[in-house]
Amino acid sequence: MPNGPLVMPANVDARSSHRPIFAVGAVLFGAFLANFDSRLFSVGLPDLRGAYSLSFDEGAWLSTAATASQIFIAPAVAWMCTVFGLRKILAIPSVVYAAISIVMPLTDTYGVLIALSILHGLLLGTFVPATLLIVVRNLPRKWWIVAMAIYSARVGLSLNAGISIVGFYVSDVGWHWLFWQDVIIAPLMGICVLLGTPHEAINRRLVAEADWGGMLLLGSGMAMIYAGLDQGNRLDWLQSGAVVALLSGGAALSLGFLLNEALIRKPWARIDVILTRNICLALIVILLYTLTALSNASLVPNFLISIGRLRPEQTGGLFLTFGVLPMLILLPSTIYLVQRHDPRLVLIVGLAAFGFAGILGTGITHQWSVDDFIPILLLQALGHSFSLLPLMMIALASSDPTRSTEFAAYVQVMRLGGAEIGMSVMATWLRVREQFHSNLLGQYIDGGKSDVMHFIARLTEHFAFAPANLAPALSIRSLVSIVQQEANTLAYIDGFWLTALFAGLGLGFVTLMTRSPPGPFSSDR
Numbered sequence: 001m002p003n004g005p006l007v008m009p010a011n012v013d014a015r016s017s018h019r020p021i022f023a024v025g026a027v028l029f030g031a032f033l034a035n036f037d038s039r040l041f042s043v044g045l046p047d048l049r050g051a052y053s054l055s056f057d058e059g060a061w062l063s064t065a066a067t068a069s070q071i072f073i074a075p076a077v078a079w080m081c082t083v084f085g086l087r088k089i090l091a092i093p094s095v096v097y098a099a100i101s102i103v104m105p106l107t108d109t110y111g112v113l114i115a116l117s118i119l120h121g122l123l124l125g126t127f128v129p130a131t132l133l134i135v136v137r138n139l140p141r142k143w144w145i146v147a148m149a150i151y152s153a154r155v156g157l158s159l160n161a162g163i164s165i166v167g168f169y170v171s172d173v174g175w176h177w178l179f180w181q182d183v184i185i186a187p188l189m190g191i192c193v194l195l196g197t198p199h200e201a202i203n204r205r206l207v208a209e210a211d212w213g214g215m216l217l218l219g220s221g222m223a224m225i226y227a228g229l230d231q232g233n234r235l236d237w238l239q240s241g242a243v244v245a246l247l248s249g250g251a252a253l254s255l256g257f258l259l260n261e262a263l264i265r266k267p268w269a270r271i272d273v274i275l276t277r278n279i280c281l282a283l284i285v286i287l288l289y290t291l292t293a294l295s296n297a298s299l300v301p302n303f304l305i306s307i308g309r310l311r312p313e314q315t316g317g318l319f320l321t322f323g324v325l326p327m328l329i330l331l332p333s334t335i336y337l338v339q340r341h342d343p344r345l346v347l348i349v350g351l352a353a354f355g356f357a358g359i360l361g362t363g364i365t366h367q368w369s370v371d372d373f374i375p376i377l378l379l380q381a382l383g384h385s386f387s388l389l390p391l392m393m394i395a396l397a398s399s400d401p402t403r404s405t406e407f408a409a410y411v412q413v414m415r416l417g418g419a420e421i422g423m424s425v426m427a428t429w430l431r432v433r434e435q436f437h438s439n440l441l442g443q444y445i446d447g448g449k450s451d452v453m454h455f456i457a458r459l460t461e462h463f464a465f466a467p468a469n470l471a472p473a474l475s476i477r478s479l480v481s482i483v484q485q486e487a488n489t490l491a492y493i494d495g496f497w498l499t500a501l502f503a504g505l506g507l508g509f510v511t512l513m514t515r516s517p518p519g520p521f522s523s524d525r
Contacts, residue, residue, distance in 0.1 A: 024143065026193045069121030071417065086134060086197045163316050213260055218254065218257040222417055224249050228244075277513070278397075281510075287414060288351075290419050292351070293387075295380065299426070301315060318371075338390050360379065445483070
């Protein structure tokens with residue numbers, strides 16, 4: 001999922017690392033952990049349900065608990081790093097994270113699994129914003145653009161490579177490695193943090209002045225709203241008391257946060273920090289980027305699973321070859337373009353690529369196979385490569401360095417909350433459109449009874465091998481399956497239209513942005 005920029009936190013004497021390669025390593029490992037773990041859990045959830053013997057509902061709540069805890073902690077991470085230092089926030093927690101990752105596949109009690117997932121998510125929620133701080137606080141400026149480019153590329157890479165990795169783990173080495181990979185990666189991140197960042201003393205003055213109420217209100221409110229959105233499609237939204245309670249409770253806590261920030265003497269994250277023109281527009285475009293990127297994150301792989309009846313290990317090669325590899329090839333050109341040209345122009349190309357990918361997707365049929373999606377994946381790879389990095393450059397150049405921890409709180413809300421809004425919107429859209437098309441197709445079938453009876457007769461002949469009393473039932477079941485397949489295909493077409501619309505809206509908001517002032521990533525610095 002996308003993440004926004006942070007700038008130099010106030011009240012901290014940042015020092016460039018004398019081992020910048022380790023600082024870059026910490027960023028790389030941290031970004032990998034955050035995005036790949038979330039992606040692997042999402043793609044591998046059906047296999048995890050089977051491995052843990054969970055019902056569909058239990059699996060859904062497990063997923064909600066793992067991500068809601070990330071949202072709870074993420075807005076406060078920049079402040080925590082400013083106060084306690086990067087080492088304390090990343091080094092020791094990385095070891096704890098690895099220990100939890102060892103235990104989770106061995107757990108056979110659902111309550112313990114939920115508790116471990118919450119702890120797992122709390123620690124994971126610190127890694128993305130904390131590792132990004134390493135870039136702007138501990139790396140020489142000549143390293144910034146490379147580290148930021150790697151950091152921004154993690155979103156598209158995890159979306160594409162995650163499918164192949166899940167397939168490899170589940171079919172070849174065991175589902176346990178969905179967790180056990182972190183036993184290797186998390187400690188490596190901790191070691192890189194220790195070697196690549198300086199020791200920082202606790203800022204006791206900021207601790208004494210902390211707006212604990214504001215942090216708790218925002219984190220709790222966003223986590224409850226997320227849980228309501230995540231469960232809404234499964235529990236039929238406002239028909240469920242749990243969803244209503246989560247959404248209304250989260251909204252009340254979020255309103256309490258805004259009142260708290262307006263009334264207390266030293267607020268933690270005043271809303272006016274994001275009300276400048278380019279910052280506000282950049283956050284909106286980040287949300288729209290998240291929504292249009294769903295054409296890659298959910299539509300293509302889910303179509304291949306639900307319509308094509310393929311497993312992740314059967315489609316992973318497609319996403320590696322035409323999703324991951326093009327992004328790696330385009331990475332140097334992305335760095336060059338955002339340094340030498342207006343980032344808005346690069347961003348326009350990226351969003352336009354997503355728009356064209358969505359339009360191509362509207363031509364799908366139930367007969368589409370893996371190879372038919374190659375042009376779409378190539379356009380999406382271009383979109384990922386040319387969208388997030390320039391967005392980060394624009395927001396970074398337009399932000400106020402003295403209020404970076406305030407700005408970071410809202411960026412984290414947009415990063416995680418925007419992704420969940422996108423997933424909820426798309427899941428609900430597909431469900432509603434499938435019902436709509438099923439109804440329409442059903443009306444056509446009712447209106448053409450002679451043709452339908454003729455088709456059923458042909459199907460009955462096809463099932464001539466079955467007992468005479470079963471052949472008609474099998475024929476009708478086949479007809480229902482065909483109608484459902486076509487309704488699902490039409491729903492996916494509508495989903496691609498929706499992603500193209502989001503890309504178009506993103507382009508419209510980009511045109512409203514003003515040129516950013518020269519910044520640390522510009523070629524003239």
